[in-house]
Amino acid sequence: MRKEERQQTILEYLSKEHRVTSVELSEYLSVSEDTIRRDLKELSDQGLLKAVRGGAVAPSPMPLHYRKREKHDLENKKIIAEKAISYLKDGQVVFIDGGTTSLALVASFPHDLKLTVITNSFPVAVLVEDLPNIELIFAGGKMCKTSFTTSSMESLDFFRSFRADVCILGTCGIHHERGLTGILYDDSQIKKNMIQNSNFIIALGSSEKIDTGETYFVSHLKDIDVLVTNISPDEEILKPYKKQVTVL
Incomplete structure (x- = not known):
């Protein structure tokens, strides 16, 4: 699975579960936890999720203004x-x-x-x-x-x-x-x-x-x-x- 596809899968998974651990994603996607951690950091930097210790949580859907x-x-x-x-x-x-x-x-x-x-x-x-x-x-x-x-x-x-x-x-x-x-x-x-x-x-x-x-x-x-x-x-x-x- 390409990185773009893997990261999209992470976002879809998180939208359903609200919170996810690196271990869960590693098993779900059959990749290393290091790979997952890099994915989560990239997605967090883009504002698409919030990386936390051991995993990630979804951002609030609330409008800003x-x-x-x-x-x-x-x-x-x-x-x-x-x-x-x-x-x-x-x-x-x-x-x-x-x-x-x-x-x-x-x-x-x-x-x-x-x-x-x-x-x-x-x-x-x-x-x-x-x-x-x-x-x-x-x-x-x-x-x-x-x-x-x-x-x-x-x-x-x-x-x-x-x-x-x-x-x-x-x-x-x-x-x-x-x-x-x-x-x-x-x-x-x-x-x-x-x-x-x-x-x-x-x-x-x-x-x-x-x-x-x-x-x-x-x-x-x-x-x-x-x-x-x-x-x-x-x-x-x-x-x-x-x-x-x-x-x-």
């Missing part, structure tokens, strides 16, 4: 929002990032909910403006036009000035070994900072992001308190996650 993400997977975002809203109580200080799933949660806020929301997301700020009992504190800094958030050194310093009761995070990649990962470097640093300065962390992610990985590390799974998805916690794919975190 905010305008495309806001229209993506809307029904599942509503399901996630309905599950997560029970964790928010009057009087809390809440960090909310720029994820479109986080935005769906804000859109579900009861009109009488009393919170202090701290965010770097312009869309979140616009929604909060119409809620009379929510105090908004906005993180300044340079705007990222891909995510419609502020993400700069000023933004990072801003979040270090607060201690939140709850942190609401949208996710790009979720993996039981690699943890939470992000597509954009600055955005991933903001998420990491939010986590470090919060008492309780809620990660929001649809099932299509489960067992996927991206370039930039955000957090180990064990450092998250609750993972909220659109599927039942009893689904087979979530079993390794339930050993480390509460899954809804």
